[in-house]
Amino acid sequence: MADAELLSRIQFGFVISFHILFPAFSIGLASWLAFLEGVWLWKRTDIWRDLYFFWLKIFAVAFGMGVVSGIVMSFQFGTNWSNLTLAAGNILGPLLNYEVLTAFFLEATFLGVMLFGWRRVSHGTHFFATCMVALGTLVSTFWIISASSWMHTPAGHVIRDGIYYPESWWAVIFNPSFPYRLAHMTLAAFITTAFVIGGVSAIYLLRRRWEEKAQLMLKLALVFVIIVVPIQVFVGDLHGLNVREHQPAKLAAIEARWETEKRVPLTLFAWPDEVAETNHYAVDVPYLGSLILTHSLDGEVKGLKDFPRDQRPPVKPVFFAFRVMVGLGFAMLAISGLGLLLWWRGRLFTARWFLWAFALMLPSGFIAVLAGWYVTEIGRQPWVIYGLMRTRDAFSGVDLASVVISLSTFVVVYAIVFGFGIWYLYRLFRAGPGSAPPRNVPGKTPARPLSVPDAPVEESP
Structure with a gap:
């Protein structure tokens, strides 16, 4: 039974680690697309429209993989962790349903217009659809973080016969850690996207391809991280104070403090x-x-010795994951400061060492998001609902053979599906930001956002 429980934890961790990467990218990317199209409507300059359609292809693939991995993840609540569903379904079920009824419906309504309506609707309608998709990703973040935060700082409920019932939905949704987690995760998603945009731009500049567009993207990404990374540091500090108040054992593990x-x-x-x-x-x-x-x-x-051994989180993974996240945060601050200095000196696009550094930072947002998520979730252990329900009590009791088969299947299927998806994203990045499809061409079908040119077409030097 214990082995099956451990493998179920590994399975959930494996699935959610894949899933969180795509929303972390698509949340920021949707807002980036709304920005690009808004500026194009204002300036009517081809470069903005070309960039919009380039990143639209990337968004379509990332969004699709995020949806697929999210659906699979939710199934585990009814298979491996059904005791949690039985106990807290009255609270977690509605919160997740609200995400479907608001965010999913909003995204599904306007995603088709955004992806295929370029030749079928007006400029204003298309821009509105893009904005609604961007809003949908943020609304989705709101509900998912609310549900997760409630499990960390449960509030607004009563317990009768082991079942959690909502007493105040306001207190449930806006639980004590929710504002800090929402701000921290949203900013993390935006920063992740900014470093992908900046990293891709740096690679293009190093290879002397799409230089005009790459320079514009790099400047925009740099301006964004210069402003937002310090804000994220401030929000992270507020989040840390909240953890000290509500989850002192987690903070003790983060800092490896043994004595109070x-x-x-x-x-x-x-x-x-x-x-x-x-x-x-x-x-x-x-x-x-x-x-x-x-x-x-x-x-x-407070030190860890203030808590019984069976109420302490694993120290090593929390301690080291936190330092990975913070270390990357300081690296982001450093590279943004260096970029600002080089920009002021007129060397932003010619300092190859800086371009290499920014290119190497391309995956830094994803790594920081994963590290932060591990700190959050491993640091909550041994509780699935903090202080109220242990993770082992949430386990369904699925037999070992079933978990081995399901975990093995997930690993194989994810390797194939997401391996292909990542390869396709690589092809899109390699093809580069070409010209956007024309509008109102008689007899033509809607623009195909996922098409990839047969071969990269390079700009003239």
């Missing part, structure tokens, strides 16, 4: 030893931990 004490240092690196309840090879900065975590030099931080 004041004036704690900031541990830059260590090897946490959960058996000996100590850290090896620790590199500490005195007082900085209290200053960051409590905004006071003598602030107190």
Whole structure:
């Protein structure tokens, strides 16, 4: 039974790790498309329209893979984790249904117009459809984060005979951690998209292809990260204060704090030893931990020894994943600052070392999102509903053979389907931002957003 439960956890983690990458990209990409089309309507310059249709193809593929992986993920609530569904279905079910009734319906209504209506509707109608799809991705984020946040900071409910019933939907939806998680995840999605756009632009400039369009995209991506990454740092700090208040065991694991004490240092690196309840090879900065975590030099931080061993999250994965996320955040700050300096000096497009650095940062948003998600979800353990229901109690009791078969099937199918999808995205990126399809051509079918040129067509130098 324990082995089947562990494999079920691995299966859910595997599926959600794939799924979260695509919404993290498509949320920001939808808003990027609305921006591009809005500027094109204002300026009527071909370069903006060409960029819109280039990124529209990317969005269509990423959005489709996100939908497929999301549907598969939800099935597990009824198979491997049915006890959670039985206990908290009165709360989680409506929240997920609200996402379908609002976001999915909004996206489904306007996605077809956005993808295929270029030659069939007016400019204004097409732009409205793009904006509605972008709004749909944000509404979807709202409901999903609300449901996830409630499981971390449950509120607005009563429990009768082991079943959770909503008492105040306002308190359920806007639970204590929800505003911070929503802002943090939305900004993370936007930053992820910005680094993909900037990284792709840097690669084009290194290869001297599509240089005019690449320069425009790189400048836009750089401006965005210069503004938004510092905001994300501020939001992350607020989120950390919220975690300290509502999930102190998670914070203790994040910092590998074993003793409750004041004036704690900031541990830059260590090897946490959960058996000996100590850290090896620790590199500490005195007082900085209290200053960051409590905004006071003598602030107190709870240690893991204050919690029973069976109520502590796994320390190593939380500790190291958090440092990966924060390290990438500082790298993002550094590269945005360097880009601003090079722009001021007129060397933004000629400093090849910077272009290589930005190109290498292309996947940084995805890695940071995954690391942050691992901190959030592993740090919640051993609870599936924090402080109320343990993860082991949510397990359905599915037999080991069934979990082995389903997990193996997921791995094989995902490798094939998403391997093909990623390969197709590579082909789209390699084809580059060519000319947008013309409008109102008699006898022609709607523009095909997923088509790829037979061979890349390079701009003249």
